[in-house]
Amino acid sequence: MSTYRSPFERLREKYDESELRCPACGYTDADGGWRVTTSGGRVRYQFVCPACDAIETRELRLER
Numbered sequence: 001m002s003t004y005r006s007p008f009e010r011l012r013e014k015y016d017e018s019e020l021r022c023p024a025c026g027y028t029d030a031d032g033g034w035r036v037t038t039s040g041g042r043v044r045y046q047f048v049c050p051a052c053d054a055i056e057t058r059e060l061r062l063e064r
């Protein structure tokens with residue numbers, strides 16, 4: 001069984017495991033997930049809080 005995972009997959013796992021908690025109102029979304037989009041060498045994670053509509057965005061740069 002191969003253990004190789006791309007940096008993207010590893011980052012995604014990390015975010016999937018982390019708790020989604022809105023920094024604006026403290027709402028914790030247990031069922032939600034990060035919306036992941038990629039462009040070029042960047043990965044953008046977005047989480048829209050269902051309680052207050054705050055948008056949490058994190059952008060990461062992938063190493064080549």
Ligand SMILES: [Zn+2]
Nearest residue numbers: 022025049052
């Ligand atoms: Zn919120």
